[in-house]
Amino acid sequence: MHKIFHIIQSIDTELSHYIGLYGRQIYIILFIIIFAKTAYVVLTFLPGDATLFASGAIAAIGHLNFRLLLILFFIATVTGDAQNYFIGNKLGHPNKKTKKFSPLNLISKKSIEKTNTFLITHGKFAIMFSRFVPLLSTTLPFFSGFTHYSFKRFITYNMIGAALWTLTWVSAGYVLGNISWVDHHLSLSLLGITFVSFIPPLIVFAIEYSKKKKVVTKVLEI
Structure with a gap:
């Protein structure tokens, strides 16, 4: 068990070492890590961005297949988020016959309504770009299911x-x-790329906010 946790914690920094140890099985390990991170809220601490970045870097020197990595991580992310959604959806349907205490009972109806309103208003952009936001990337799929947000829209x-x-x-x-330089300043590099990745969603949200503000202004003028 200790060995498994060590692999998980160091997969992004010692990937080359593990490729030498496990060969092609490394693809299975990478898939499991990204799937688990997206599928279960409690495993949000698993390395995500750094794992993908490190995998891409190793692919650049020919030790991993770039196209296979794209397919692998895409499937792991989509299926993991779907699993997370269904867990939330299942827990969002409390069994009225039982009175057992659950931590989810602490979530007020008002909080659920606010989350649902947020998803209805900003759903498509929030779901698309939450993947780039730590913690939100694993909690949003869960609460999408918990508040019964349309699965068809969610998965799209x-x-x-x-x-x-x-x-x-x-x-x-x-x-x-x-x-x-990037290799010796990995943390700063990841932070910089994360910051840049925030720019497109911020622009989209700004445009959407501006449109809604104009609509509200016109209604008030009438």
Whole structure:
């Protein structure tokens, strides 16, 4: 068990070492880590962005297949988020016959209503770009299911977000990962790429906010 936790904690920094140990089985390990991180809220601490970045960097020197990584991480993310959604959806249907205490009972109806309103208003953009936001990437799928947000809409926007997230981080690792400065300042590099990735969603939200503000202004004028 200790060995498993060590692999999980160091997969992003010692990936080359594990490729030497496990060969092609490393693809299975990478899939499990990304799936588990997205599928279960309690495992949100698992390395996500850094794992994709490191995988891309290793692919740049030919030790991993770039296209296979894109497919692998995309499927792991989509299926993991779907699993997370269904867990939330199941827990969002409390069994009235039992009076057993659950931590979820502490979530007020008002909080659920606010979350549901947020998803209805900003659902597609929130789901697509939440993947780039730590913690939100694992909690939003759960609460989407918990508040009974449409699964069809959720999975559609989730697939777009998963594709953007996977392509961004694996490509960034592929292009930048083997630059010596980036390699020696990995934390700063990841932080910088994360900041840049926030720009598109911020622009989209700003445009949407501006449109809604104009609509409200016109209604008040009438």
